[in-house]
Amino acid sequence: MIKLPDFDTMMRLHKDAPVALERLHQGLFSEQVINALKDTKRRLQGLHLRIVIEPRRAGNPTARILKITGITQESFTELNYCLNSPLKAIAKKHRSQNFLENLLNLPNRASIDLTYQR
Numbered sequence: 001m002i003k004l005p006d007f008d009t010m011m012r013l014h015k016d017a018p019v020a021l022e023r024l025h026q027g028l029f030s031e032q033v034i035n036a037l038k039d040t041k042r043r044l045q046g047l048h049l050r051i052v053i054e055p056r057r058a059g060n061p062t063a064r065i066l067k068i069t070g071i072t073q074e075s076f077t078e079l080n081y082c083l084n085s086p087l088k089a090i091a092k093k094h095r096s097q098n099f100l101e102n103l104l105n106l107p108n109r110a111s112i113d114l115t116y117q118r
Contacts, residue, residue: 002027047075 002024005013013021033044050071055064082089 002031004028047071 004010005024010021013024029044029048033041033048036044051068054071055067058064058067
């Protein structure tokens with residue numbers, strides 16, 4: 001298990017060795033993903049991708065941190081909903097899966113008759 005350095009050490013890494021800080025970040029993330037369940041791994045990887053990519057579109061450091069905070073808040077809100085209303089969360093997940101399955105099973109456009117009839 002990788003031990004997280006104290007705040008001052010992390011600030012020094014941020015200022016003087018950003019590559020080392022990124023390596024620490026990747027190591028901590030990889031450790032969490034390795035120990036996660038299969039479904040959770042996919043979700044963690046998706047969340048991580050959003051946290052890495054979304055802030056790049058922000059114009060300044062304040063906008064970046066607000067973007068990351070929003071993504072994190074969204075994830076915690078979803079977790080809170082699942083913990084406090086597990087049956088509703090399961091039903092909601094099944095509804096969205098059924099919707100996607102139905103969407104993927106739509107007939108191909110080429111097979112639909114689009115001829116004009118009077």
